[in-house]
Amino acid sequence: MTAAAATAHHAIVSTRSTRLWNAKNSRFDKNVCLVSVGSCCPGNRKLGLLCASGSQSSVTEPVQQPSNGKGDHSPKKSKESSLILIRHGESMWNEKNLFTGCVDVPLTPKGVQEAIEAGSRIRNLPIDVIYTSSMVRAQMTAMLAMMQHRRKKVPIIMHNESEQAHSWSKIYSEDTKKLSIPVITAWQLNERMYGELQGLNKQETADQFGKEQVHEWRRSYGIPPPNGESLEMCAERAVSYFNDQVVPQLTSGKHVMVAAHANSLRSIIMHLDRLTSQEVISLELSTGIPMLYIFKEGKFVRRGSPVGPSEASVYAYTKAF
Numbered sequence: 198m199t200a201a202a203a204t205a206h207h208a209i210v211s212t213r214s215t216r217l218w219n220a221k222n223s224r225f226d227k228n229v230c231l232v233s234v235g236s237c238c239p240g241n242r243k244l245g246l247l248c249a250s251g252s253q254s255s256v257t258e259p260v261q262q263p264s265n266g267k268g269d270h271s272p273k274k275s276k277e278s279s280l281i282l283i284r285h286g287e288s289m290w291n292e293k294n295l296f297t298g299c300v301d302v303p304l305t306p307k308g309v310q311e312a313i314e315a316g317s318r319i320r321n322l323p324i325d326v327i328y329t330s331s332m333v334r335a336q337m338t339a340m341l342a343m344m345q346h347r348r349k350k351v352p353i354i355m356h357n358e359s360e361q362a363h364s365w366s367k368i369y370s371e372d373t374k375k376l377s378i379p380v381i382t383a384w385q386l387n388e389r390m391y392g393e394l395q396g397l398n399k400q401e402t403a404d405q406f407g408k409e410q411v412h413e414w415r416r417s418y419g420i421p422p423p424n425g426e427s428l429e430m431c432a433e434r435a436v437s438y439f440n441d442q443v444v445p446q447l448t449s450g451k452h453v454m455v456a457a458h459a460n461s462l463r464s465i466i467m468h469l470d471r472l473t474s475q476e477v478i479s480l481e482l483s484t485g486i487p488m489l490y491i492f493k494e495g496k497f498v499r500r501g502s503p504v505g506p507s508e509a510s511v512y513a514y515t516k517a518f
């Protein structure tokens with residue numbers, strides 16, 4: 198459902214203007230209206246993306262910059278780049294309220310729909326490279342979202358697990374390459390390993406161990422579930438990978454989407470927003486809701502979550518803009 202259709206369904210409950218990528222000038226400067234639309238029950242609020250003028254943004258790939266008279270016709274490096282983070286759509290164990298962690302389960306039909314809807318929200322944002330975890334629920338989300346993208350480029354999972362895998366997946370047409378977007382999978386972006394909770398029902402676990410104990414395992418920074426990873430341990434791999442692999446892409450002017458998991462993304466957002474170990478406890482991410490950051494001069498500015506702190510479970514830790 199496009200944002201406009203979503204709006205038709207719901208009263209607009211809050212709006213926030215932000216900027217969209219204007220490839221002509223290689224920067225984000227087009228004012229758009231990010232709307233948080235929702236029916237009377239706030240839990241159904243959806244994020245939509247509408248241009249302030251009501252028309253679709255004129256987002257295109259960076260075009261050849263006018264020559265600067267010195268014969269330099271190479272396109273200027275973009276001054277800003279975009280980072281889209283998205284938690285996978287609802288998985289079959291999310292639906293059953295089971296701790297999932299590193300168990301590799303697929304999306305539900307609802308999760309598929311969430312991924313498609315997310316794609317319609319980011320269809321005009323520039324994306325040059327996609328990172329996913331090695332889990333199918335994140336990869337399905339990225340692929341389904343990209344099916345909605347305006348540029349209709351083909352996302353292609355890169356196979357570098359062996360020399361043979363790399364050579365056997367080579368593309369021999371430059372034109373075809375230009376019509377594709379590389380998808381890099383990384384175990385470092387996998388969901389936190391939930392140890393002995395994996396496969397257990399979350400409610401039954403709370404009944405057995407107590408609500409506070411389970412909340413501490415699920416949301417604290419330093420306390421791991423039994424024989425599992427704490428958020429801190431997850432951050433050690435996820436944030437390191439983000440800094441080593443994703444940040445250089447953004448620095449070079451590439452626009453990136455990362456499709457991953459509740460806790461591997463919580464650890465990355467904690468880093469980007471410089472949240473304390475106390476603040477991160479209240480950070481919740483909904484399935485399939487894209488979040489946008491602008492990367493400029495080495496700094497990240499959050500753009501994609503205009504909802505207020507009262508919007509539970511979408512991106513709960515959101516200071517007023």
Ligand SMILES: O=C(O)[C@H](O)COP(=O)(O)O
Binds near residue numbers: 388
């Ligand atoms: O692994 C899981 O069970 C979910 O991805 C996230 O679970 P959580 O919300 O309990 O961290």
